[in-house]
Amino acid sequence: MLLSLSITAQAQPQYNRRICSNTTTFPKNSAYQANLNTLLFFLSSNATRSIGFHITSAGQNPNTVYGLFLCRGDYSPDVCKDCVSFATQLDLVRRCPVEKEALIWYDQCLVRYSNRSFFSTVDLKPTVCMWNVNNITDVGLFKNLLNTTMRDVAAEAASASSGTKKFAVKVVDFTGTQKLYNLVQCIPDLSKSDCNTCLQIAIQDCRIVVKEGEEEESCFRVAVFVMKRGNEISSLQFDLSTIETATKNFSDDNKLGQGRFGQVYKGTLPNGQEIAVKRLSRSSRQGAGEFKNEVLLLAKLQHRNLVKLIGFCLEGEEKIIVYEFVPNKSLDYFLFDPEKQGQLDWRRRWKIIEGIARGFLYLHEDSQPRIIHRDLKVNNILLDQDMNPKIANFGMARIFGVDQSQGNTSVIAGTYGYMPPEYALHGLFSVKSDIYSFGVLVLEIISGKKISSFNQTDSGDGLVSYVWTHWKNGTPMDVLDPILIDSYSRNEVLRCIQIGLLCVQRDPADRPTMAAVILMLDSCSATIPVPQPPAFFLHSTSGQSFTLKALDLESDQSASKSAPCSVNEASITELHPR
CATH class of the missing domain: 3.30.430.20 (Gnk2 domain, C-X8-C-X2-C motif)
Known part of the structure; x- marks a missing residue:
């Protein structure tokens, strides 16, 4: 803490x-x-x-x-x-x-x-863990300094008189530009011995994992934070000449790709740090407002499954955002390439699905402010050197208040196929909009098929229809990417298909929250509801409008049924998350 x-x-x-x-x-x-x-x-x-x-x-x-x-x-x-x-x-x-x-x-x-x-008891469970996302350049120095300062503050907090605050804090210089903040606290009704025991356990843990801070109820367990001086938004600003030098004047050889709002380049800062530079095109629909929105949002976000903001440049007509460089490009680079998709075995795909879910749980419930991404798709998921997913591209994101449940817009932007019907047709968006997009993405990851690989003549309605039809016909495993045949877990694949279909249900209220999704992914003891018919889009023949339809099928499965986590040919797990 x-x-x-x-x-x-x-x-x-x-x-x-x-x-x-x-x-x-x-x-x-x-x-x-x-x-x-x-x-x-x-x-x-x-x-x-x-x-x-x-x-x-x-x-x-x-x-x-x-x-x-x-x-x-x-x-x-x-x-x-x-x-x-x-x-x-x-x-x-x-x-x-x-x-x-x-x-x-x-x-x-x-x-x-x-x-x-x-x-009045030492309660070491449950534990909450948070990662320090800042770089520690000298781990040995950090460990030594941490051990010394934590012993001091622990002794001070534990020695406080009964009935007073059992609290201590200490700030020491770590490097020329960083300080180490140490804070510990026990609940006042703990004895000196119990408080000291709790804090010493925390310090021992910190010697093993120096990047992790943990907190429990009896004592505020590890309170360590390494922070750069001057972390205001202004300190994130780069001058244009630095960016031009880093990218070799936006050389084509450094170009990583191109998106809706501009080009992305690889760069190297004078200190050797590799960066990704998003240069907004001057004709881009993303103006100064959207640009500032993305910068301000990213500056506040800290999660291992979100791309990290390094800085920005706003000079003349140039609008540039600087991110951490994520070496393995985007998920579509591997998922849809016949020569590279073999690198995504089932274990990695499961890990990617879970990582994306955890990133969105942070955005929807744990970040301040709460955020709706509104543009989740396969090429907005970047993969780091260990193939961990990082959610990128927050240009269309919206902030939500604590008590706000829905918003609307007259400007429909995004990628058709990932859009839920209430947004594409009526401009209504909520956290359930991201849930819908997540469901489509899960089905893409499982099947290895692009949403764009289907057209109106392919049994009607694309990937969602394709998976739903196999689900209703009792052949869900037929949608599995054939390249996974030697690495998949049947139970996990069926669970993911079911979760994906739950996320694309017609009624937003029926779609699970991201907390429920993670519960369904992680817990074999939970039960999963039977999905209701999903919503589908059809392009009109003119290509200018959309109609919404849903399959009107009788279900032979009741949402009240349940089955064990072990799945066989005749049953599919049905979970009921809260």
Whole structure:
């Protein structure tokens, strides 16, 4: 848990993570829910305490609810109150609506509740992990400095008097341009011994994995952040001459490709860092507004499955965005090339599907602000040196507020085939628009077929129709890319086909959230619903308009059926994510 020590009050806290345990849930309008509402009210009412900590419970067994909040030690009581109030009154019920146990963690505070008492105990689970995305040039120096400073702050925090904040922070120089921020904190009702035990476990873990920070409820586990000085948006700006030198004056030999808004070049900065340079064409529809939108969005995003912004250039008529260089080009470069698609065996394709899902979960739920991409397609997925996916091209992305569920536009932009019907026909978009595009992409990855490889004469409606027809006919494995015949897992392929069809269902409300998608991908114990008929597009003969139709087929499968995770010829797993 960290960040810079320059702190200002804000009404809406910076969301980091949440854990909603799906092992136990409660029905709506139950006694447990009533007690939970009472507990959350108690926590919010006590958020003005100067210690920044409160524990309480509500109700009688077997429906007792236990809870606490803990605010970061270097924030003011007003910031603490705003954070706890936001969590208890708005955010928790949205993110964890029916779970009996939940933890939500912001930069300013954490709030936890459970159906079991966890007071005054060292609780090492669950754990939340976050990666430091900044480069560490001297790992040996970093480890030595980290061990020394963490021992100091741990001893200081654990030695705090009972009933006071068990909190300590230390800032030291790491390099000439970087500082190392260390912050640790235990809940005040832990003993000195228990607090020290928790923090020492964290420090030991940090010696093994220096790039990872973890947090638990009993102690704020590792609070380490390496940060460049001057991280304002202005510090990301490059002058045009630097970009021209890096790309050899935009040489054709350095050209990586061309997209809707311009060309992309490979470049090398004076320090040897390889970069990708997106140079917007002067005739591009992406004006200064979209350009700034992409820069500002990317500057705030930090996730291993998103392409990283290095900087930008806005000089004269030039609009340039500088990204990290991702060496293996885009997913379509491998997926649709007969000579290269063999490099994407089933294990890699599964890894790519899961990575894209995790990137979109971050965009939809965990980033601040929440973001809808609106242009997910196979050539906007880049692959790094280990073939890990990175989502790129945020020129069409839209910011969503916490309570906003849908937006609309009169300008339809994107790639037909990946667009859901409500967007292509009516300009309506939501997170479920990205879900639809994700479903199409999953079907492309499984089948190895482009959406553009189908036309109106190919049994009507393209890739989605092709997969749906095989699904209904009980021959879903016939859609599998033949090159995977020696590497695939039948259960995983069937699960992915089913998830893909769930994502392209006609009604946006029936499409799963990305959190549910990840649950279905990762959990063999979950159950998956039977997909309903998808929506399909048909180009009109004039090519100027679209009509929407759906297959009107009787289903011989009930959404209430379920089957084990092990799939055979006669059954396909049906999962019911929350």
